Amino acid sequence: MTLTRAGAAPDTDRDAKSDTRHAGVRIAILTDETGWHTGRLKKAFRARGAEARCVDLADCRIDTTWQPHGLVVPGFGHTLPDAVFVRGIAGGTFEQVTLRLGILHALRESGVPVYNDARAIERSVDKSMTSFLLHRAGVPTPATWAVESVAFAQRVLMREAAAGRQVVLKPLFGSQGHGLKRLGARRGGLAPMPSLAPYRQVAYLQRYVAGGRPGFDWRVLVIGGRAVAAMRRVGGKDWIHNFAQGALCEPAELDAPLAQTAVQAAAALGLDYAGVDLIPNPDDAARPLVLEVNGVAAWRGLQSVTPLDLAAALADDLLERRLAAQRRLLTQVDESTDTPAVATLPARHA
Template sequence: MSDMPFSADLRVAIMTDETGWHTARLKKAFRARGVDARCIDLAACRIDTTWEPYGLALPGFGHALPDAVFVRGIAGGTFEQVTLRLGILHALRECGVPVYNDARAIERSVDKSMTSFLLHRSGVPTPATWAGESAAFAQRVLMRETAAGHQVVLKPLFGSQGKGLRRLGASARRDGTLVPLPPLARYQQVAYLQRFVGITRRTAPRLHAGPAFDWRVLVIGTRAVAAMQRVGGRGWIHNVARGARCEPAVLDDTLAQTAVRATQALGLDYAGVDLIPSPDSHDAAHASPLVLEVNGVAAWRGLQTVTPFDIAAALVDDLLDRKLAAAVPPPAPMRHASV
């Protein structure tokens, strides 16, 4: 953590739809750097072309804009509501305000299909993935994967905390019968399928002595700074919200480099990267991790319980010392009279 204060009159907006543990930690870290940080709900912001000089109105900032924005949370809503909230973040960037993470990067990480596309395009190891609107095509993928001895996971295109995940294919049930493709109505008529990666003690006997697990690695700026294993949980889903417990994990070079490459592929300033050992891995020293998901609005409360350093302070330092310090002030906005 940097010991240097930044500026007594520097103001940062923490965009969040709820205040609590995370925002309290962030505000404390900003205060330690001499920065005034205040929480704002994106739903309370507006585009207003009569609001000079920027055409943006943010509660608590009058006609001015914050010096930087930290995106902690974006509330769900209708397609139009979410589009407008992301539009506010886009507009702030257009006005020269450093946004951490910015709207484009968040859009890439929220859309699982785009995440998979960008990871694959950048050569980041990730399970085989298919996404489309055709139920017939999805059924053919399921049949082909089943014939090859694989299972697939059907996921909501937008979603988190392991909600809505369905494991399909032969042996997905205890009696070994085929789990067919369900109706896509609950998935908004989009089939996002990912090849299931199963880790057994036979394929990876030294990776962990207990139940199956995955990794969460936190990347800040250009570095992977902390990692944990999420162990157990409800069945094969290892989210903390579904009962998995957090345990410390060694952040070796392979794990760190893979997480950083995934973060850079999506253009994120910071990210929580979820990885799982490859089924070809035989020990921890040679584990070849596959990236499952990249979270652009990552929580870190669980990770903080197994990590000695202050994660919020590290995030604030990166925003101030890298993102804000590199920002180029925009030209003065043109003044127009709205008619």
């Protein structure tokens, strides 16, 4: 794997066992399930002197009787964590998901660095907003339509089929390649638009781009504004190349076009870390197309083909960039107001 200057990886080769610069720092890993990813993260934070514990957002609450800030994070008592790493948010009703995202917003408002924060996650989870923001930022991405009208969606399908193209129908919220359907002309005719009931009455359509033979796409992990590792996902379930759908992971050269496009995509959504899915652009080899951007990215498949310790790179970026920046900001506020530091720092440690 080659790393360009634009995609240089953080230095994670130092002797982390002797690193005590972050001693006493407490991290909440927000997740609805524990396993390989959370185990790697806890180990990485522990090696850097920080304590990390897993917390389910469903167990957190807003409680205005809870002094001093009205926000309860289990395991932290009446204090707040120094930083939060968002590893997973469980699905649920609209109200449940709204509350969980509201807690992330509340943590940010309380001065806690949230990695990735609720605003960025909301943009990446909603594929229509992802497409809009990528387009607005000039990031190459396939033509996309998001509508509630079945009639309009059918017209899009007819126009694309008449031009010899196909479209992919995707759930607006979804991941790991579930629920994708490729639509277009079949046996000389045009199949009708399928029912949108399984898609919650929303048609998110993206122009289909073939991934070559054998079919593949790229997954690039962006951390702190730098592309740090890439892989090719080959094969899988027909034309769907997700690792969860059986695709094989191969190391990929992280060349300048791939790295720069992935970094631009993550920046367009305001993500601290992101898994960016790209595919070759048939019209311009120097501008790969961004298919999706994952704001709660898994990296187990990618870790299997790169020597870089990705959990360590994530921990370093959270501690040395996001948390350090927050502390510098609080120090500047303190100096500008001539108030004691304890008055500007959120109550974290009893």
